[in-house]
Amino acid sequence: MQRATSSPSVRSAGTPVGARDTRGYRAFTVFNTVALVVVSLFMLYPFVTVLAQSFSSPGAIKAGMVSFWPVGFNLDTYRAMAQDGLFWSSYRNTLVYTLVGTTIAMVLTTTFAFVISKRHLRGRGVLIGVAVFTMFFNGGLVPNYVLISSLGLKNTMWAVVLPGAVSVFNLLVMKSFFENLPQELEEAAQIDGLGWFGIFGRIVLPLSKAVLATMVLFYSVAYWNDWFSAFLYLDKNELFPVTLFMRNLIAGASSSASEGAAAVGATTQAVSANIQAVTMILTIIPIVCVYPFVQRFFVSGVMLGSVKG
């Protein structure tokens, strides 16, 4: 009746139940924590600096006074950026490209992966071969460009969205994930009267949330960061994604300080470090926000794949 007083478990509450940590283990934990904190501080430092620069006055940045904390607090650049039509139209483009691209990529990749995960499929080897072939060989830059432009995709969203729609790496990860789902489930579903589309849509996909979330993350980050295909296939700056806008701003500005531009007498006025910082901050915000939410799926997804192998 007086369980609380007599129970040893209350007395020992707060101390580990299992074997005591050895001294060596505790030392390791301390060392590990310190080391990891130091390493993560190193990684955070550039971000913090850019953040601080984005709130600092251009002069202070130039004089090298900004490291952790804004110097000469300044919101004008944010205000000016908020009114920059080109920046926001690029931003909207990036959002659209990322959403449309990720959706198309997910549809194509999941369906393709499901098909080639079926060992009894005739011609499966050929289908996999076709995909894997593109991992090792590609047509090269100019042929790709000619292809895209003769398909009439140039200067459209599709030139950015379609060429990367099936990433073979993602496809193979997904294929092996599907292969590891118990075959009995599908058999049971078949007996209950589901067709292949039913099995795929009602059994397989709900069970694959982890890998789907991971793939969504991979694809959306890739689309978000992609500037190269936009650079190749788009000729109008109202179609440019924000990454290209930013690349122009940053690479353009730093190259004006370098040899090529200098030797020919660049007339560029360097874009101030402050504007660069503001653009960087505004550009990474959405994708940084997505990470924490998808992270847990991502971790469990990778583990699932590895344990079940």
Place this chain on the structure above:
Amino acid sequence: MGDLTPRARRPWRAVPAAVAASSLLLLAACSGESEEGGAGLDNTEASMTDFAADQQFKATEPVDFSILWTDWPELPIKDSWQLFDEIEKRTNVTLQPTNIPFSDATEKRSLLISAGDAPQIIPLVYTGEDAPFVSSGAVLPMSDYVDLMPNFQKYVEEWDLGDMIDNLRQDDGKYYMVPGLQEVSVPVFSMIIRKDVFDEVGAEVPETWDELRVALEKIKAKHPDSKPLADGFEGQSMLNYAAHAYGTVAGWGFGNGTFWDEGAGEFTYAATSDGYKEMVEYFHGLVEDGLLDPETLTTTSDGSVNELSEKVANSAVYAASGASGTVAEFQLALQEADPDAEFELVQIAPPGGPAGQVVEPRNFWHGFMLSAEAKDDPHFVALVQFLDWLYYSPDAREMLRWGVEGETYTKDADGTITIDPDYSLDAYNINPDAKTDLAKDLGFSTFLAESTESRALKESYNSDQFVEYMDRVLESRTPRDPFPPAPLDDAELEQASLLATPLKDTVDTNTLKFILGDRPLAEWDDYVTELEGQNLQGYLDLINGAQQRFAEKN
């Protein structure tokens, strides 16, 4: 995470190489154009029959021409720009721009040209940049069509640029780009000094490198903690303008490393010459005595301009390389460090040396090429006439820089141009408070404006300080004569670059080592032997062979 997908891993740096390789394959079929001159062309639709120099070009019917437009981040192109309307109004020509971002403009340009997808007009081409496209036939030999360009011919002659034009010729004796013509040209980069500090220690503005050394010693005596001289461009800028004074080439101006020996009538290697050695010795002396900041010679140029501004702001450096823009940067940094600071920054003419008061040879500015397809356009002659007007006629030059007379600027009897008070030209700090900017809002004073300039037009928009610098250079310095052309054919080009790259690496490394004192100057002969071991003679034979072949042919 993005790195995991093959798409994101695509190495963009391979672009130029890939483009060059593919262009050969793709466009091999296009080469072998016929060799007719401009006069015999029959695609003359919309062209003027009596087009002459300094005359207004106007197409006889409205035409569209496509043009490649490099998009500067701080100057994004707008369809609404008055520039395009004004061109249309005057010439009946509507320009259709294809935008390419400035950051990777040359890569994209190569791609477009190689894929046969380039717009008709390819502007912003610097001398020598046409070479990779010559063998593919993707661009037109402009030398065949200059007879359609009266303005170009007039100003080449008037500004005495004929010899320099001949130097543009490729191995086949033709040139494929026409450059922007400059009535006068002065080095953009030279030395910027804190004149107040020079005055304070009783040093004159140095006219020679020896005078500079004396001045630096005086400053060092007064400010022992400083290292008064620096270069924010890994030393490349300072070596560039110093080399001319020592009768050699170095740094940014090193080029392919050859130097024309007038007396012997052949190319010699610059980095083994006595002048080069003397220059290296001079700079080593400065480092040894703590007069030249060795740190700035080794930090990569990306961030070091900032670091250098910091040093200037902290009074650790009193003279450094830079252009007029650098002066503004230093000013900003100095004011930021101390709002009440009193200082005077002056860009001085590059100091002279043993070779005399010599500066870099006169330069062309960027010009244009025409893509091969343009020749099939029925309006081809009109296109060439239009470009001749746009690039070389004084009216067009003034419009491109200042806009519309009576609207955005006025011009008085002696030709002085004054901007209308309602307009600004922020890039040159003119009327900064006005609401409408000539460049950002109207498209004037963009890259087309700087291509060809008379001296008067150049002086009309530059700051008084720069004009002073320009006048000083023009009256007290002589530009070095240009070297004779030695164009290489395709096979030689490849061989030459295979030989030149390791040679240049050796030169770069050792130049720095000698200057910093990491390698004693007593080992100079060993260094020359090392270069000879890398087949220096073979390389020179190749260049000299090309020079002789070209001289015989033309």
